[in-house]
Amino acid sequence: MAKSSTSSTTVPDTVWLGRGRHLGPEPELDVRRNLLALKAAGVIDDFLELDPIEAARSTDMFPRDASADAGPGARRVFEARRRVGDGVTVRAQLTTYGPESRRSESEGVTWVLAAEAERAWETDWPSPATVFWPDSDQVAWDHETVPGVRLRAVNHLPKDDGALRRRLRACARQSWFIHVVVHEAMTPDARGRRPITAFLPPSLRHRVVEHRATPEQALIADFAMKRELGVGLPRGGAVVLPWAPHAPGYDAERFTVRAVFLDGTEPTELLRAISEFASAPRPLPADAEPALARLRQGWHLLTQEEELIHARTMVTRxxxxxxxxxxxxxxxxxxxxxxxxxxxxxxxxNDISTPIAPGAPRQDxxxxxxxxxxxxxxxxxxx
The missing domain is CATH 4.10.810 (Virus Scaffolding Protein; Chain A)
Structure with missing residues (x-):
């Protein structure tokens, strides 16, 4: 299984990153509909749709960093600008990618989302995912790149020990999201089966994936997590998983909750642990660096003031x-x-074509x- 290496650079506190899969038939159509509706309602200032080739060709005569290109397999590039809080501008860019082969067509279309605000991100701001995707269960945009895992839903861990360990390993090494594992001390009722992520602030809601271990999986889940990630799962409790196995600076005790009551009430202690984990510095995944560079260097949706500044800069250049x-x-x-x-x-x-007389000494x-x-x-x- 492919490993996702990380760089020495941390994710800037102004940036929101996400990567997932859309399993529906027309992902770009879903994006267009959502953007049109939000612009008509005044939720976003403006949006733009570009073909990846068009986006690459619309650069200036001066070469830019290659990471600003959408890359192979890109289908469409969408940009949107909105204001949050007290007028803070957020720029968001979504790129959709086709399946790498026919064998992976059933896995849907991969999307990468990068957003950046003018100042440090606040958790009560709206999720950038809802700018491009409708926050509705009717559109299947919220699937993880790890097969069988979904945002906005409770993901039960596999029954098989090998499959369970493979999923944990993939989530730690490949995912851009925060993963939380909750053990059900007893089978919950309808209220307890609601995703805990629904209690999170809007900006965190689409950054957290919730896994559940059934009552009988207490030992096997605890053993698998200790073996793969070096963290344990308390019976009836929960733990926020590290970004990678044996991640430096990760304190398992700090992000472990001993008791979580799945009765529909707000799990305050677990939410605190998730928020604290999300606010801690995180190494920027190597495969996320192009997305961030593309957002900053390959941005096309300019305001009139920005276009004027850009034109003046180009004249100077x-x-x-x-x-x-x-x-x-x-x-x-x-x-x-x-x-x-x-x-x-x-x-x-003299003309250099003039022949040298026979016997004349040749100059050095x-x-x-x-x-x-x-x-x-x-x-x-x-x-």
Whole structure:
């Protein structure tokens, strides 16, 4: 199973990241409908849809970082701008990717979402996922990239020990989301079967995946988690899983809750542990770096003020480029004139095509060597 390495860079506190799968037939149509509805309602300021090739071609004449491109397999790029809180602007970019092969077509369309605010993210702000996806169970956009796992739902751990360990391992190494495992001390009623994530603040609601271990899975789940991740699962309690096995700085006791009552009441202690874990610095996943770079360097949805600033910047850059080209032409011209002067001096003012008389002594320095030496002086003027 593929491993997702992390970089030494941490996720900026202004950034919201998400990656999942849409299992429906027309994911882009669902995005368009949601964006149109939100703009008509005044929830978002504006949005833009781009073909990945069009997005890559709409760059300036100056090359940008390659990570700003959507990458292979990209289907569409959507951008949206909204204001949250007391007028803080949030820019969000969603890219959809087709299946890598026919064998993976049943796994749906992968989507990557990166959003950034003008200041540090606050948990009571709306989830950026609801800008592009409707917050409705009718649209299956909320599936994890790990098969069999879904956001906004209770995910029961597999019964088989091997399958359980594989799922935990995949969630820790591949997922961009926060994973929480809750043990059911006894089979809950309808109120207790509600996802705990429903109690989370809006901005955290679509960043947390909830797993449940049934009453009879207490020992097997605890053993598997200790073996794979180095953390235990208290009977009738819960634990927030580390980002990766043996993650540095992770304190299992700090993110373990000894008792969680699944009776429909708000699990205050568990919510506190999840919020504290979410606010702690997190290494930026290596496969998330292109998404963040694309958001910052490949942004197209500009306001009028931003377009004016951009135009002025481009005028300055064009002028600098023209000045540099002119300076280069002047340098080349001066070098050519000096080279011709040196060549004339070396040949005594004669045409270099004049044959040398038979028996005449051959000079040590040829015109070609003289020209090369002269050009070398311009490359290294301090010699």
């Amino acid at each position: 064009y002028a600098q480029a023209l000045e540099a080209m002119t300076a280069s032409c002047d340098l080349y011209r001066e070098a050519a004139e000096s080279a011709l002067a040196a060549l004339a001096e070396a040949t005594g003012g 320095t040829s015109p070609l060597k003289t020209l090369t030496k002269t050009l070398g002086l311009f490359r290294n003027p301090h010699r």
